[in-house]
Structure formats: C-alpha cells, structure tokens
Amino acid sequence: MSFSMMNAMGDYMAEKPREIVKIDLADILDDENNDFEVEGSTDIEAKNALLKDSIEQFGLLDPLTVRPAGGGKYKLISGHRRKLAHERLVAEGKTEFQKVDCIIRESDEVDAEQMLIEANIPNRVVSDWEKMQAVKRMNAIFEKRQQEGQKIPGRRREHIAAALGMSVSAVGRLEKIEKNLTQEYKDELKAGNIGVSVADKIASRPQEEQKDLHAEKGAKVKLVDLQQEKQLPVETRSRVPGIPMDRGEIILIIGEYGGRYYAGVCGRVYFPDTPPHAFEYIDKQQKYISREAAMDGAMEMISRDAFAADLLKLRAEETQNPPKPKKEPTEEAGESQVATGRGTLLLVGSLNEAWRRLAAMKGEEDEAARQYAMNRLNQIIREVQAED
Incomplete structure (x- = not known):
C-alpha cells in the first residue's frame, strides 16, 4: 500500500468506473476525528455561505467521500463543509438536497484518518494550528503502521511532507512547535x-x-x-587560595547579568578517613550590586557546608603557620647524619623562603599559578620532612 491513501485510492478508482451513489443525510455520520474548522468563525462562515449558494445553484460538483459504518450507516471521510451546506439547505425547506452524492471507499480507521487529513490540508486554506495538528496526527498514523509491521522506506518526515503538500522543513518546524x-x-x-x-x-x-x-x-x-x-549571564570561577591541594579546593562562582551579580560556591574536600565530599551552592537571584559584594556573598555560602568550612579553617592555619624546618641534628648523631640533616635543613629553608615570597606576592595576574606553586611547595616540604 502506498503511504498516500489519496494516491492509492486514485489508482484503484482508475481501474474501475467511479461509482457515485446518493445517500440520505441522516445516514451519514460525522467523523469524530475531524478537527478541521467547519463552522463558527466569521471567515469560515463567509466561505460556508458561498459554498451553500454554489451547491444550490450548480449542484454538488465534488461528491462526499464516505466509508461503511455498519447498520446502513456511513462514516464521513471528507466533505464536512459540503455536508453542512446540504443540511442548511434542507433546513431552509429545500428537501431536494436531503440526499447527497457520495463515493464509498472501503477502509479501516487508520486509512480513513489519513485520507481525511490528506484531503483537507493540500486542498483548502487551513490555519497554522490545523497544519500542526495534521502533522501530529500523521506522525501517529505512521507510528501505528510501523507497529503493525509495515516497513516505511525513506524518512517519515518526507512522506508526511509529500502527503500534506508541505516542505520537509515546514513539517519539521511544526513538529518542533508541537513538542516544545x-x-x-x-x-x-x-x-x-x-x-x-x-x-x-x-x-x-x-x-x-x-x-x-x-x-x-x-x-x-x-x-x-x-x-x-538574549543576553546571557557572564559567569567566572576562581579558586580560593591557600588551600592544600591534597585536602581539596573551594571555587567561588560569580555571575554578572545586566549590571547585577549573583554568587555561588562549589568544590571538593579530601580529609583522612573520610570519603571524598563534593558540594555546590548557587543562588542565581541577582541581588548584589557589585562584584565585591557578590564575592562576600560567595564566601558566606561556604559556611553552609561543614566540610567546606573546615577546609577554610585549614587554609587559615596554613596561611598563618607555614611549614617549619626540623631542627639541625646534634653532633651525637654522627657525621653522616649531621651532613644529611644540614642538607635537609638547607633544602627546607630554601623551600620555605620561596613559599614566603610567593605568599607575599599580591595583585599578580596569574593568581592560579601562584597558588599552585605555593601548594606544590607545601607538598614537597612535607615529603622532604617525612623522609628525613
């Protein structure tokens, strides 16, 4: 079966004479799946009036399409406005319009729904909403066909675009709107x-x-x-200096948007005999009027996390008390030990002097590099002292 039911039925009808039968209006049931506009708005009613006048003057030029519904009844596939015009003519006392020319087509529910959509979208002026609903319903129809085991070659969107007389990009745009x-x-x-x-x-x-x-x-x-x-917030992140790298890190988050600032803090903590701990607190309410105020707010957020607060205390201790070298070994330890001790002392002394110089540097452009060097020196000092 072709994936355009109208084309498929056109091929079928070409093989046999087109049979038009008259069916009483009372035996034609509206399709409850039809959500195309039939009556109500000023625009559609103006079109309905013209259609009714045309049918009264020239007759029904395009028969209704129906399918058997059982019990002598028929379900309308296409032609809802033409059926309405006949009903209004009958209501005016023109009983000759009680019976309507129809073409009967054998189809199941899925085929009928697809024929309804394909008959309306390319052949009448429809709203953007109706087009979007048609695309949505066609997607559902193709989904049903795939679930029934029908293999659909090519891309579904291309089939839908061809069936509805749209471009592939227009179908994609309507799918996006319906979804989002x-x-x-x-x-x-x-x-x-x-x-x-x-x-x-x-x-x-x-x-x-x-x-x-x-x-x-x-x-x-x-x-x-x-x-x-849309202007996006500019967010910067900076590491709190002075925290030993082997104990973790605290990152201050500052966001700026339209002259206002927000603050946050995140990081990780590594304490002995404790699983690694991660934390993050961000308040994107732009309640700070300056970057400095936002920095203060970010620092205050550290206290929300007990581990982060302890890390900040450790940083204060490290800053106030840089590592001290061990005492020079006594002569009783022997000449070899004295030599080793003096070498260690000189090494640790040099490292501590470098640490103090780095700590005294202020306003440097590469703060991250300076802090990394300080932390690395701390680590080397501890390792040298541990080996001594």
Whole structure:
C-alpha cells in the first residue's frame, strides 16, 4: 500500500468506473476525528455561505467521500463543509438536497484518518494550528503502521511532507512547535493570535521563559523582539587560595547579568578517613550590586557546608603557620647524619623562603599559578620532612 491513501485510492478508482451513489443525510455520520474548522468563525462562515449558494445553484460538483459504518450507516471521510451546506439547505425547506452524492471507499480507521487529513490540508486554506495538528496526527498514523509491521522506506518526515503538500522543513518546524511550545502559547496559536513564525521562535526558548514571556506580554510579542539575541549571564570561577591541594579546593562562582551579580560556591574536600565530599551552592537571584559584594556573598555560602568550612579553617592555619624546618641534628648523631640533616635543613629553608615570597606576592595576574606553586611547595616540604 502506498503511504498516500489519496494516491492509492486514485489508482484503484482508475481501474474501475467511479461509482457515485446518493445517500440520505441522516445516514451519514460525522467523523469524530475531524478537527478541521467547519463552522463558527466569521471567515469560515463567509466561505460556508458561498459554498451553500454554489451547491444550490450548480449542484454538488465534488461528491462526499464516505466509508461503511455498519447498520446502513456511513462514516464521513471528507466533505464536512459540503455536508453542512446540504443540511442548511434542507433546513431552509429545500428537501431536494436531503440526499447527497457520495463515493464509498472501503477502509479501516487508520486509512480513513489519513485520507481525511490528506484531503483537507493540500486542498483548502487551513490555519497554522490545523497544519500542526495534521502533522501530529500523521506522525501517529505512521507510528501505528510501523507497529503493525509495515516497513516505511525513506524518512517519515518526507512522506508526511509529500502527503500534506508541505516542505520537509515546514513539517519539521511544526513538529518542533508541537513538542516544545507551552500550552499558553499553543492556545494563542489555535486562536490565531500568533503566527507560526512567532510560535517557532518562542518554542526555541525554555518552558519557564515561555511562561514568563506569556505572563508579561501574552500574544503581544513581536518577531523582531524574539530575534534579538538574549543576553546571557557572564559567569567566572576562581579558586580560593591557600588551600592544600591534597585536602581539596573551594571555587567561588560569580555571575554578572545586566549590571547585577549573583554568587555561588562549589568544590571538593579530601580529609583522612573520610570519603571524598563534593558540594555546590548557587543562588542565581541577582541581588548584589557589585562584584565585591557578590564575592562576600560567595564566601558566606561556604559556611553552609561543614566540610567546606573546615577546609577554610585549614587554609587559615596554613596561611598563618607555614611549614617549619626540623631542627639541625646534634653532633651525637654522627657525621653522616649531621651532613644529611644540614642538607635537609638547607633544602627546607630554601623551600620555605620561596613559599614566603610567593605568599607575599599580591595583585599578580596569574593568581592560579601562584597558588599552585605555593601548594606544590607545601607538598614537597612535607615529603622532604617525612623522609628525613
């Protein structure tokens, strides 16, 4: 079976004479799956009036398409507005329109739904909402066919585009809108308050942002506003200096957005006999008016985590009390031990002097490199002292 039911039925009808039968309006049931606009709005009612006048003057030029529904009844596949025109003519007392020309087609529910969609989308003016619903329903139809074991060659989106008379990109855009647009803006699209281009731009934004946008502007949102690049916060992260690398790290997070700042802190802690501990606290409420205030706020956040607070205390101790060299060995230890002790003393003394110089450096551009050097020196000093 071809994946375009209208084409398939056209081939079938070409092989046998086109049979048109008259069926009473009372025996034609509307398709409950039809969500294309039939009546109600000013625009559609103007078209309905013209269609009714045409049918009254020239007769029904395009028969209805129906399928057997059992019990002498038929389910309407396409022609809902033409059926409505006949019903309105009968209501005016023109009983000659009680019976309608119809073409009967044998089909199951899935085939009938696909024929309904294919008959309406390419052949009448439909809204963006109706197009989106048609794409959604066609995807569901193809999903059913695949579940039934039918193999669909090629890409589904290309089949849908061909069946509905759309471009592949237009189908993809409608799929994106249906999937990502919030219900508030779907309602606006359905009501015709926004177009598909605006809906596409809005659907590119996070759901929460869409809700905020709708609360602020509703449907009064312009495409030119949505096309402007949204300013993103500039976030910087810096390591708190003075913390031994083998004990962990604390990272201060500062974000700037539109002249306001937010703060956060994260890091890891490695204490003896304790599993590694990670932490992160970020408050993106832009409540600070300067970077300095945000830095203070980030430092205050460290106290929220007991392990991070202990790490900060260790950093204070390390800064106030740099590693001290061991005492020079006594002469009783022997000449070899004295020589080794003096060598260690000189080495540790040199390392401590380098540590003090690094600690005294302020305002250097590469703070991270300076801190790394200090931490590395601390580690080397401890290793030398441990081996002595």
